[in-house]
Amino acid sequence: MLEGLKKKIDEMMANKPSPEAVKNAIAEGQIWKSIFRHGYPDTPRNRIMAVLSNVFLHLHPVKVRHSGVKMSYTWCMGGLSFFLFLNLTVTGVLLMFYYRPTAEYAYYDIVALREHVPLGIMRELHRWGAHAMVIAVWLHMFRVFMTGSYKPPREFNWVIGVVLLLLTLLLSFTGYLLPWDQLAMWAITVGTNMARATPFLGYEGPGASMLQVGGVKLVTGGSDIHFALLGGHFVSEATLLRFYVLHCVFIPIVAATLMAIHFWRVRKDGGISGPL
Amino acid sequence: MHFIVDVINSLFNPVTYFFGSLIGFVAMIHYREKWTEPQLALKILGGVVVALILAMFNDHFRDISTKSDNVPIFIMVFGVGFFTWLSFRQAVVNDRRLAQGQPPVEKETSDKKVYVWPDLVYVEFIATIVAGIALLVWSLCLHAPLEESATQAWTPNPSKAPWYFLGLQEMLVYYDPWLAGVVFPSLIVVGLMAIPYIDKNPKGAGYYTFNERKFAILPFMFGFLVLWVSLIFLGTFLRGPGWNFFGPFEEWDLHKVVVLNNVNLSEYFWVKLLGFLGIGLPHNPIIRELPGSLLIGAYLIALPPWLTKKSAFLMGLLERMGVARYAVLIFLAFSMAALPIKMLLRWSIHLKYIVAIPEVFFNI
Numbered sequence: 001m002l003e004g005l006k007k008k009i010d011e012m013m014a015n016k017p018s019p020e021a022v023k024n025a026i027a028e029g030q031i032w033k034s035i036f037r038h039g040y041p042d043t044p045r046n047r048i049m050a051v052l053s054n055v056f057l058h059l060h061p062v063k064v065r066h067s068g069v070k071m072s073y074t075w076c077m078g079g080l081s082f083f084l085f086l087n088l089t090v091t092g093v094l095l096m097f098y099y100r101p102t103a104e105y106a107y108y109d110i111v112a113l114r115e116h117v118p119l120g121i122m123r124e125l126h127r128w129g130a131h132a133m134v135i136a137v138w139l140h141m142f143r144v145f146m147t148g149s150y151k152p153p154r155e156f157n158w159v160i161g162v163v164l165l166l167l168t169l170l171l172s173f174t175g176y177l178l179p180w181d182q183l184a185m186w187a188i189t190v191g192t193n194m195a196r197a198t199p200f201l202g203y204e205g206p207g208a209s210m211l212q213v214g215g216v217k218l219v220t221g222g223s224d225i226h227f228a229l230l231g232g233h234f235v236s237e238a239t240l241l242r243f244y245v246l247h248c249v250f251i252p253i254v255a256a257t258l259m260a261i262h263f264w265r266v267r268k269d270g271g272i273s274g275p276l
Numbered sequence: 277m278h279f280i281v282d283v284i285n286s287l288f289n290p291v292t293y294f295f296g297s298l299i300g301f302v303a304m305i306h307y308r309e310k311w312t313e314p315q316l317a318l319k320i321l322g323g324v325v326v327a328l329i330l331a332m333f334n335d336h337f338r339d340i341s342t343k344s345d346n347v348p349i350f351i352m353v354f355g356v357g358f359f360t361w362l363s364f365r366q367a368v369v370n371d372r373r374l375a376q377g378q379p380p381v382e383k384e385t386s387d388k389k390v391y392v393w394p395d396l397v398y399v400e401f402i403a404t405i406v407a408g409i410a411l412l413v414w415s416l417c418l419h420a421p422l423e424e425s426a427t428q429a430w431t432p433n434p435s436k437a438p439w440y441f442l443g444l445q446e447m448l449v450y451y452d453p454w455l456a457g458v459v460f461p462s463l464i465v466v467g468l469m470a471i472p473y474i475d476k477n478p479k480g481a482g483y484y485t486f487n488e489r490k491f492a493i494l495p496f497m498f499g500f501l502v503l504w505v506s507l508i509f510l511g512t513f514l515r516g517p518g519w520n521f522f523g524p525f526e527e528w529d530l531h532k533v534v535v536l537n538n539v540n541l542s543e544y545f546w547v548k549l550l551g552f553l554g555i556g557l558p559h560n561p562i563i564r565e566l567p568g569s570l571l572i573g574a575y576l577i578a579l580p581p582w583l584t585k586k587s588a589f590l591m592g593l594l595e596r597m598g599v600a601r602y603a604v605l606i607f608l609a610f611s612m613a614a615l616p617i618k619m620l621l622r623w624s625i626h627l628k629y630i631v632a633i634p635e636v637f638f639n640i
Contacts, residue, residue: 041393041394044391047391047392047393047394048391050393051391051392051393057392057393057397060392060396060397061392062391062392063389063390063391063392064389064390064392064395064396065385065386065387065388065389065390066385066386066388066389066390066395067381067382067383067384067385067386068386069390069395069396069399070385071399071403072362072366073382075359075362076399076400076403079400079403079404080403080404080407083403083404083407083408084407084411087408087411103426107425107426110422111422114419114422121412121415121416123420124414124415124416124418124419124420125411125412125415126420127420128348128411128414128415128418128420129411131345131348131351132348132351132407132411132414134348134352134440135348135351135352135355138352138356139355139356139359141468142356142359142363142500143359143363145471145493145496146363146367146484146493147481147482147483147484148479148480148481148482148483148485148489148492149481149482150471150472150475151472151475151477151478151480151481152472152481154472155472155473156472158469158471158472159469159472162465162468162469165468166465169440169441172438172440173438173441176438179420179422180425180426181421181422181423181424181425181426182423182424182425182426182427182432183345183421183422183423183432184426185426185427185428186431186432186435187435187436187437187438189435190435190436190437190445191437191438191441193453193457194444194453194456194457194458195457195458196453197452197453197454197457197458197637198454198458199454199458199459202454202458204453204454204637205454205458205637206454206633206636206637206638207636207638208637209636209637210636234428235426235428273481273482274382274383274386274482274483275379275380275382275383275386275481275482275483276481276482
């Protein structure tokens, strides 16, 4: 038994398989085939299959304009925005393991992240990734504008892109409050103070005082859009919870849905733009 | 040294800053053939970097620049600068080709199709790795900021919005929150969405060009560079305590006193212009604000048709676009111009409000 095995190993060592043969053996094997359904993508057929049979890659068409894959043309900014969104999702989930959105714990959970986690850079990855995503989304829009890529038939995808830009800023803005330090609280105070002046809906906005029923004002400091946004008259624990839920659940879901539509429509509207 | 610093500080104020950026913008467009040449562009970049390094010797400027949350602003400014160059460079090259009757560079390879695997996937793969490493290095080198625990007990001065909203915060100097914080941001979003439906120029789709799309690129770039990016820079480096304006190397003095003797248009009209009648400010706000209201109405309703009739260019635009598209375009353009106009009125005649009805928070 052992002799036979030894002999077999000796035989294998004697005629060493080439790297090519190993690659083929893996790519033709049952495990590989069960996952990828095709051989190593170095033939036209397998390259087509690689894109068609992969749920992630099939966002792409099989073939694209050569001019469209050049970095000088696309700047890669749309793809990087998406990459940064994924990065923010992963690091965000990890941060949620440690973070409690209450006035009592929020700040000290952030301090603990800094003090107690060895080599902890999750918060840094999340914060700088968020800033980078804002910049990447701006530059993506800038590129799409400069190449006239919003022109027919891509008009509506541009509109979706504008909404995604807005959602990116709102994600960044709601996240800004969560560390619950002075920087956070007062930046959000400055930003949300505007809501008080919303025409008709904010109690310091033009027209709000006209909305009365029998002399009773409908829009007051305790019922206007600013109050609804903050859950109070000023940035408080209720605001922290609201922004936390918006930041971690609501806006990401909306953004992810719109991203799916955005990518799908790039395909449906004729793929990456190029001269006619 | 002190002398140079003082001179630079004294050169900076909102007026010179705005006109400086405006002149820079006009020069950028006008001399695009020159500065897009890689050699000159590199020299300009070198000049900016040297100036920045010199500026870092100033304690105050270094303190602000190296605040960790301000680092993204440098990345943004240099990123926007680089990609402005890249897009204009390609536009200039394409425009030269188009002038000679050749197709744009992109056309040469746009009919050729390549496989997504590997040609596109490897670009994405490498870009992901490079961006991932850059983000890791950035995160390892620079701690995320964390100040004292939040408290309503004391307000930091200055209190600044996150950097990407500083352009809006700067607008608050000139307009009330309902305009600067609600109406104008909404118009920015709506205006951006409207671009594909307003711009009916079929040329310039899918390649870089300037000459074929001047009237689309100019307002967009003016809004993006002059009214958005440069105001973020201003809000970060030149606005200090009390939202007062400071030179780039000027210490932020908490007790700086700036005379704010701004005057409403109604006072100009009823008190200064009609002062000889001795009626003073009317008590009825509707009568009091009649001159300002008429002015706003004239600006938004009467001026556009009058200008359109006077200008052959605008008439041509109207004919090509149709009334609805043209009306939206003009409304958005006039709204965008409202910011620089109010800036000029504030700086020249210290105008506070054109229409001021504080009773119902309606101030323009």
